[in-house]
Amino acid sequence: MPVVRVKICGITRVEDALVAACAGADAIGLVFYPKSPRAVSIRQAREIIEALPPFITTVGLFVNASRSEVEQTLAAVPLDLLQFHGDETPEECGSFARPWIKALRVQPGMDIAARVSAYRGASGVLLDSYMAGVPGGTGHAFDWSLIPSGLSLPLILAGGLTAETVREAIARVAPFAVDVSGGVEMSKGIKDAAKVKRFVERVRNDM
Numbered sequence: 001m002p003v004v005r006v007k008i009c010g011i012t013r014v015e016d017a018l019v020a021a022c023a024g025a026d027a028i029g030l031v032f033y034p035k036s037p038r039a040v041s042i043r044q045a046r047e048i049i050e051a052l053p054p055f056i057t058t059v060g061l062f063v064n065a066s067r068s069e070v071e072q073t074l075a076a077v078p079l080d081l082l083q084f085h086g087d088e089t090p091e092e093c094g095s096f097a098r099p100w101i102k103a104l105r106v107q108p109g110m111d112i113a114a115r116v117s118a119y120r121g122a123s124g125v126l127l128d129s130y131m132a133g134v135p136g137g138t139g140h141a142f143d144w145s146l147i148p149s150g151l152s153l154p155l156i157l158a159g160g161l162t163a164e165t166v167r168e169a170i171a172r173v174a175p176f177a178v179d180v181s182g183g184v185e186m187s188k189g190i191k192d193a194a195k196v197k198r199f200v201e202r203v204r205n206d207m
């Protein structure tokens, strides 16, 4: 069975980043979307990244941010990968000389394969749930049967995943990686160490 990578998103505290790293997460996500309850400042982001051990990918999440906002963040925070979670075009996403992934919010009737193909410069595509007025971090799963096989980019599955559901998700979707935020929290922006550990264990099929 191929290894499934794990990203723990919405990290706001150094201790939660260390829990994720020690649990075996491959990546942590830092939300630079001011309206999110998980938003971090530049200073918070730097402190979190400085505390990390090596070999953990740091992902900066943006939602329809201006070019200058992204550039200022990149100048101050050592991010490995950008995650665009809004209505950014392929050209916008690819204009920062940094690897990037694009989040698409799945709705019935959407031509997922065509939408993914449009973002061919991406390192991967993240499929998340659609909820009107909420760009992400909804805590809700979507209908995985809508995902076509043979997508042209590595698939990162997100949306309402928990330790209880992630094995079934992996079995049904066979994603390259899974991404979780609300499912490993005790409150918004505050991770629950036991849930983080259990989630990673379940992805690794250790328990």
Ligand SMILES: O=C(O)c1ccccc1N[C@@H]1O[C@H](COP(=O)(O)O)[C@@H](O)[C@H]1O
Pocket: 009, 010, 029, 031, 033, 036, 037, 038, 061, 063, 085, 128, 135, 136, 137, 138, 139, 140, 158, 159, 160, 161, 179, 180, 181, 182, 183
């Ligand atoms: O986490 C947020 O607050 C957020 C805000 C705006 C856009 C995306 C956001 N999070 C991303 O949403 C997915 C799904 O979250 P959840 O597991 O359903 O809570 C998460 O993986 C983040 O990448």
